[in-house]
Amino acid sequence: MALIKQSEPIKTVRKTRSVTINPPKMCQPMGAILAYMGVHGCVPLVHGSQGCSTYPRYNIARHFRESAEVAVSSLAEDAAVYGGSKNLTEAIKNVKSRLNPAAIGICTTCMSETIGDDVKLISKKALTPGDKMKIFPASTPSYVGTHLTGYDNALRTLVETLAVKGEPNNKINIITGIINPGDIREIKNMLRLMNVQSIFLSDISETLDSPILPGGHKPALPDGGTSLTDIADSANSLGTIAICRTAGSAATYLKNKFNVPSVLDAAPIGVINTDRFVQNICKLSGAMIPEEIIRERGRLIDSLVDVHHYLYGKKVAIFGDPDLVSAIVRFCAEAGMNLTVAMTATKHKDFALDIKAVNSEYKTDTQILEGTDLYEFHEVVKTHGAELILGNSKGKDLADDEGVPLVRFGFPVYDRVGVYRYSIMGYNGSIYLLDQMTNAILGHKYDPDKLHQ
């Protein structure tokens, strides 16, 4: 809240315990599978124990309410002794012969990395000369980083494997990171209004939000996703914008290897962050800001004006993936809310800087928790207070304990329907998020008399 004086310097809190309690983070294969699921005709293949594919599949199914087919090399005791090369080779052969996919996206696991399989070499040998099928051999050991590291590694592997220099294509590459189908559709809508052509790296908007069609006819592999040709063409784009900086290493690769300008900037949530996204698009493409975008922006500001009496000074605590959290922190500050605690389990160099920048601009004193867990988050929330919590479904218990509502965003959300369908990005998506937050406050012990105008 604007009037609060900074009592003590804001420190970044990092967990000092050995034990992790209630971690809002997953392992690398989870993120890598999501990156591969945004590629047309690509079958993810986990090189590990069977749980390493089954658990992520379960997680995807309950968030997106879609089936997620993932192959696994079914490593067992013999692989622990002799290596997993035989299993992986056979798995590639079987996926190829049964599904004839455009590509196979491999994710390694703690097991295959510890036994030391050379996945690049095994994949290369598994392809016959002149093979049209591609293999992406990403290294995604579960004991390094989080699901976001896995997403980043898989996405970079896609681009490294496919991108080739050719004719300029006049397109903008958009690296999405782990966001929802609704978000991707909204970003596409903005680009359409701005008349800018794009390549999405990658695109789960169709593959993980598919229709039921007459007759119950279902394609063998899901429709949609970015084509291999488009990924190859990403080397010839006007520039790359990573709207999640944690997924930015493919942008850096394209810049270093093919001189494609890269912009790693805040996620387009709220007024100023969405402005930056629009400005970045204009700078890279030379596009003008169309009237419709200005009107959308105006509607967001109109929405903020409508609700500022309800939101001003309201204490909010937030947890989630760093790009989404820091963007929403700024948006909450724009709405005049008092963001007490911002937490992420995945460490990222920009996270604390982002929050500190908001603290200094808006004279807020948001506590920063990085690389920690929800147990610690809850303890800090108890000290600093919250009237609203923002996070994924894993925040349900602590929100209940605090007796405050939880507005769900991020991944996974499995105890509410439809969250993946709606955007919280762009001017339109920000309006939706704002209304969700306001209605959560109004729906929770708010004096109904005060809602009559």
Added chain:
Amino acid sequence: MTTILPECDIPIPQRKPHIVCHDPENMVLPVCNVQTVPGDMTERGCTFAGCRGVVGGPVKDAIQLVHGPIGCAYYTWGTRRNLSDTKLHRKYCFSTDLTEESVIYGGAKKLLNSIIESHELFPEGKAVFVYSTCVVGLIGDDTEAICKQASEKIGIPVVAFHCEGFRGVSQSLGHHIANRTLFEKVVGTAEPQESTPYDMCIVGEFNIDGDAWIIKPLFERMGVRVLSVFTGNASYNDIPPMHRAKLNIVQCQRSSTYIAKMIRDKYGVPYINVSLFGMKQTVQALRDVGTFFHLEENAEKVITEELAKYQPLIDQYRKRLDGKKCFIYQGAPRAWHWMGPMRELGIETILTATTFGHKDDYEKIMEKAKPGHICIDNPNALEIEEYLVKLKPDFFIGGLKEKYLTYKLGIPFINGHSYEEGPYAGFEGFVNFAKDIDVAVNSPVWKLINHPLEVK
């Protein structure tokens, strides 16, 4: 020959012996409990899943600590609907969150500290269960010694489960490891506060969506004292005195017969198999227990009361479901537990499949199957899709991973792993089961799929 090779399996003929079309004249059981064909899109999970997720996980006041990188702990945090009257086991997820450094130098110290800290933060935990994941087996942490050391320090039991995911062929080995570990390290370490001639344990009942809360009172009303439920809504303290039961009944006969047998062999406690799903099977279970304890009259009284209350409701649902055909795909026992109850609702099961069934599971399926029934061992996504399209059942009862595939094909579905609106066990639960099938099959939504969109 009664084995079949579906079209999707032509490139992997090694699947053929796993898929059987039932012919009573020439009965063949599917080949089972063997390694999955790599890359076949299996639905199977790992040994850790069977140990942590199924058998150990429901123990409500144990600190469930997963020793390994973060994923395995996260994915088993509050997923299976094994309910309890406290929240420790589902609300909290404990992990040593191993990183690269531990993989290189070992995770022993981190594990020891994690056990001690968990106990300090959650003194209400009656024990600490430590589950090893793949990487721990590979780097060779001596978890047994660390758990012993920690237990001496904190003064409560610390139980090490060696359930690395890569061991065995499926979740099944994890069940066995959990049974053996709890039998060897916990059962017999304490005596019950009192003993009666009517003490019984319900084994292999995990209180999915509250099943145990329906089952347990049925036996209590008969005059049986339920000493422990293994492990649904169980306190850690319920497990040590299991050896003093006069009888064990086994519901999940894949995951938990192991401990019933070990208790029988060491302590002479007999066990009987039961199916507590459907009216007829539940009646049979109550009668069997009544006979054992010479409480026949009490059993009949409970049966009469329950049937009077719930049979009319079942008869109503039967009218709405008669003639329907279904697929059942479960871990293993529920595939055959539910074939009889389906017939009580007028439903014929035309295909069964199990993720990790052993020979005895498939024998039980074939005993109940009609000629032409298809039975699949360790089915994969492509086989499931092919048979759904080919045989078009009126509904499919499987797990979450198959749910949305089935919906896309326009086929009604029920989650048989965690249930839709359970509990499903016992007489009352069977009414919920019938209701959920009715909701799935008779929802108007299915008619919209083929309703044409055209300009007239």
